[in-house]
Amino acid sequence: MQFEYTRRRSVRSPVTDAPTFKVGRLADAGRTGRDMSHLIDRSYNYHSSRELHWHLADRLGLAPNAVSLRETVAAA
Numbered sequence: 001m002q003f004e005y006t007r008r009r010s011v012r013s014p015v016t017d018a019p020t021f022k023v024g025r026l027a028d029a030g031r032t033g034r035d036m037s038h039l040i041d042r043s044y045n046y047h048s049s050r051e052l053h054w055h056l057a058d059r060l061g062l063a064p065n066a067v068s069l070r071e072t073v074a075a076a
Helices: 049-060
Strands: 002-012 019-029 066-069
Touching: 002 049, 049 066
Parallel strands: 002 066
Antiparallel strands: 002 019
16 A cells, blocks of 8 residues: 655654654545545654554554555645
8 A cells, every 4th residue: 555644843752852743644645645644643743754654554454565655745
């Protein structure tokens, strides 16, 4: 499954002091472009796109290599 996501800024992690991000929108990267944001907790502060990738795979019950994820820029 292919997904696209947009980032929203978030806080620095109190544990690692690293920047985090929240997902603004998660969409099907296929022709439909359906909003799939309901699949994740959009209030969660992700540390990396890799963490989001693994979260999606786990949520969908898929092997991580069955999920493709790319970041897009939010429209202004």
